[in-house]
Amino acid sequence: MRTLVPSPVRIIGTGLIGGSLGMALSGAGVPVQVEDVSPGTTALAVELGVGALPAPEDEDPALVLVAAPPDVAAALVDRALRSWPQALVSDVASVKTTVLEGLRERARPADLPRYIGGHPMAGREVSGLIAARADLFQGRPFVVVPHERTLPEAVTALRGLATEIGAVPVTLDAASHDIAVAQVSHVPQVMASLLGATLLEPTETALGLSGQGLRDTTRIADSDPRLWVEILGANAAAVAAVLSPVQERLTAVLAALDSLTGSPDPARGSRRALADLIADGNRGVRRIPGKHGGRTDAFATLVVLVPDRPGELARLLTEIGQIGVNLEDLRLEHELGRAVGLAHIAIDASREELLTRELAERGWTVAEA
Amino acid sequence: MRTLVPSPVRIIGTGLIGGSLGMALSGAGVPVQVEDVSPGTTALAVELGVGALPAPEDEDPALVLVAAPPDVAAALVDRALRSWPQALVSDVASVKTTVLEGLRERARPADLPRYIGGHPMAGREVSGLIAARADLFQGRPFVVVPHERTLPEAVTALRGLATEIGAVPVTLDAASHDIAVAQVSHVPQVMASLLGATLLEPTETALGLSGQGLRDTTRIADSDPRLWVEILGANAAAVAAVLSPVQERLTAVLAALDSLTGSPDPARGSRRALADLIADGNRGVRRIPGKHGGRTDAFATLVVLVPDRPGELARLLTEIGQIGVNLEDLRLEHELGRAVGLAHIAIDASREELLTRELAERGWTVAEA
Numbered sequence: 001m002r003t004l005v006p007s008p009v010r011i012i013g014t015g016l017i018g019g020s021l022g023m024a025l026s027g028a029g030v031p032v033q034v035e036d037v038s039p040g041t042t043a044l045a046v047e048l049g050v051g052a053l054p055a056p057e058d059e060d061p062a063l064v065l066v067a068a069p070p071d072v073a074a075a076l077v078d079r080a081l082r083s084w085p086q087a088l089v090s091d092v093a094s095v096k097t098t099v100l101e102g103l104r105e106r107a108r109p110a111d112l113p114r115y116i117g118g119h120p121m122a123g124r125e126v127s128g129l130i131a132a133r134a135d136l137f138q139g140r141p142f143v144v145v146p147h148e149r150t151l152p153e154a155v156t157a158l159r160g161l162a163t164e165i166g167a168v169p170v171t172l173d174a175a176s177h178d179i180a181v182a183q184v185s186h187v188p189q190v191m192a193s194l195l196g197a198t199l200l201e202p203t204e205t206a207l208g209l210s211g212q213g214l215r216d217t218t219r220i221a222d223s224d225p226r227l228w229v230e231i232l233g234a235n236a237a238a239v240a241a242v243l244s245p246v247q248e249r250l251t252a253v254l255a256a257l258d259s260l261t262g263s264p265d266p267a268r269g270s271r272r273a274l275a276d277l278i279a280d281g282n283r284g285v286r287r288i289p290g291k292h293g294g295r296t297d298a299f300a301t302l303v304v305l306v307p308d309r310p311g312e313l314a315r316l317l318t319e320i321g322q323i324g325v326n327l328e329d330l331r332l333e334h335e336l337g338r339a340v341g342l343a344h345i346a347i348d349a350s351r352e353e354l355l356t357r358e359l360a361e362r363g364w365t366v367a368e369a
Numbered sequence: 370m371r372t373l374v375p376s377p378v379r380i381i382g383t384g385l386i387g388g389s390l391g392m393a394l395s396g397a398g399v400p401v402q403v404e405d406v407s408p409g410t411t412a413l414a415v416e417l418g419v420g421a422l423p424a425p426e427d428e429d430p431a432l433v434l435v436a437a438p439p440d441v442a443a444a445l446v447d448r449a450l451r452s453w454p455q456a457l458v459s460d461v462a463s464v465k466t467t468v469l470e471g472l473r474e475r476a477r478p479a480d481l482p483r484y485i486g487g488h489p490m491a492g493r494e495v496s497g498l499i500a501a502r503a504d505l506f507q508g509r510p511f512v513v514v515p516h517e518r519t520l521p522e523a524v525t526a527l528r529g530l531a532t533e534i535g536a537v538p539v540t541l542d543a544a545s546h547d548i549a550v551a552q553v554s555h556v557p558q559v560m561a562s563l564l565g566a567t568l569l570e571p572t573e574t575a576l577g578l579s580g581q582g583l584r585d586t587t588r589i590a591d592s593d594p595r596l597w598v599e600i601l602g603a604n605a606a607a608v609a610a611v612l613s614p615v616q617e618r619l620t621a622v623l624a625a626l627d628s629l630t631g632s633p634d635p636a637r638g639s640r641r642a643l644a645d646l647i648a649d650g651n652r653g654v655r656r657i658p659g660k661h662g663g664r665t666d667a668f669a670t671l672v673v674l675v676p677d678r679p680g681e682l683a684r685l686l687t688e689i690g691q692i693g694v695n696l697e698d699l700r701l702e703h704e705l706g707r708a709v710g711l712a713h714i715a716i717d718a719s720r721e722e723l724l725t726r727e728l729a730e731r732g733w734t735v736a737e738a
Contacts, residue, residue, distance in 0.1 A: 023683060023687070047682065048682055048686070049682075049683030121580060122580070133686060134686075135687065170574065180571065180574065181578065183567065183570065183571040184580070185578070185580065188564060189582070189647075191586060192582075192586050193647050194560065194615050194619060194622075195556065196653040197618065197649035198615060198653060199552070199654060199656050199657065200653045201611070202553060202656075205539065205545075206548065206553055207553065208539065208658060209490055209512065209549050209553050210553045210657050210658065211553070213557055214553050214657060217588075218654040220582040220586060221651065221653065222651055225644045225647035226644070228643070233639075233640060236627070237630040239626055240623055242567055242570070243623055243626070244623065245567070246567060247619050247620065249563060249566065250619065253563075253612065254609055254613065254616060257601065257606075257609040258605070260601075262606065271602060274598045274602065275595070275597075277559070278590075278593075278594040278597045278598070279594045280562070280565070280569060281566050281587070284564075284565040284567065284568030284569045284587070285565040285568060285587045285588070287569070287571075289576060289577055313417055313418075314392060314416075314418030314503070318392070318396075318504070321502045321504050322504070
């Protein structure tokens, strides 16, 4: 089978990411060889369809993916560059400058052009091979991280691999990559962990009042401490650069709260400091693609005919709730003397088909917006 | 219709909470009168099935629910206590001590026993009447907040109301309530807003790398600034008590990151500080009911027969992924010489029915665990 990926591919380290990469590549018909420090894990990887055991008669790999823990990534990339002098070599560590620096210290300069960093941006709170899935990277960004001496064919190969497994290739240099992941991944992890750690205090009764907001904000707090110490340590400067202003703002929030505590005369600006915090949070979160006001148009609008009788609109809204679709916006169009009103209903675009079908089944007339 | 709720019920303020309460009560057959400062909103509330306009010949309300913004709650509760000398009066403000203090200052002492605080714990990022839903409180906690002079029948009435609308009544005094909501609701809001505000900095490319983790941790950052200034201001002391240790910990995290930045000799304990943060976050988040290790058993286990041929288990895992169900755990049971293995699959209990049906449709044999 012809694919965009130079093969055979050798995957070194078959945890969640390596295992998922192997499953996805094998599924796309790419010959994959697997190798893990644990023979048991290697055997399970073969059984799970990650790839095959390397045999003495096998061709040398054309592309090596090091999917081992980040602290050993540079050493394993260097070993691969030396073992297979024709192979392109990449790694999947979540911080790229440290791997590159490690390689610059240890690798033969002539080998370096065959190295290109990679970062498939997918993960789950669960880790390890058993959590691996062939579709883990579907629709997710795959950052391709060349350095100034990387061979052009290495860029082509890794972007091709990303495309082959359903991911979206994004090319960034190592420094830009590390700043970006500090902003959208590492700092959110620290904030979720800080919040999660506060939950050691509440009584069980208090925790019984938890809603979806708390569950959402703390979900990623259930992540692997060993892995995250490596990540945060390796990207310490970029993470600190984002967290320092957070600390300053938290200090200002605490001062505002202190001034508002039981004081008949709170400092001017205390309420303003809190309002600005929430408003800045509004503006920030709306920049995330796929959210309100973000780049992607995530909403669809349905128009539903509503008989002009008491309770009909309420029934429609109730049924939309029962169908399990969140109403993002609602506009009503009424004409005097007409027997129906038009409800313009904005919903998450991914729910449009479901809602259209379900409403029609319940007897509503759904028109296109 | 006989219900657990003294009626008629008068709802003052028909926003998201008041509107949803009216829809739920009307749906349960309780006579509801509605009143809002905006005549337009009142009219829409009637049209949406929140309740009826009060008429001169109507009975006086037996129970009044003040669902107006928190800063006017005490004044409106006082007005209701004076207007209807036989009525029980409650409110839905998210902070209870300030309402009680406001009432102690302004209400006639003889009226106070008819007041009982309430807090139906439900909300959405969207606000206003148009977002109201009859099922908003279904399965959610409804905190009933008596003070030391509240009439026993007021406790019974408000717990009955909570039950009638499908909520779970929880009785707490005002101080305990305010501490609990600071812990599980107000501090998560501040943390999400602090994180959301950092998203004003990243480039569009960086934001393009956002994953579900960032979306989840910042979802509630899209909340109403006006409402939250009221809430945080009213509960300032309790919120500050939770945030102060967060600030101390953030300071320690920044010191650890600073020590790990490019230093050949990081301070002893720097990595430990980061590991402890993540580990404490793990332990905290697992205390949330319904999460791993929490009080509620959120997992179901299915046993699927897997033919002992290469790729079959991978196919099963791939299909579970396609069905859209997350695998929480997997245990394999193999017997030598047997033609099938047993895959014990742990999943979110709410997905059990879906997964069982979908796997069966795809030809898998699913046994009960």
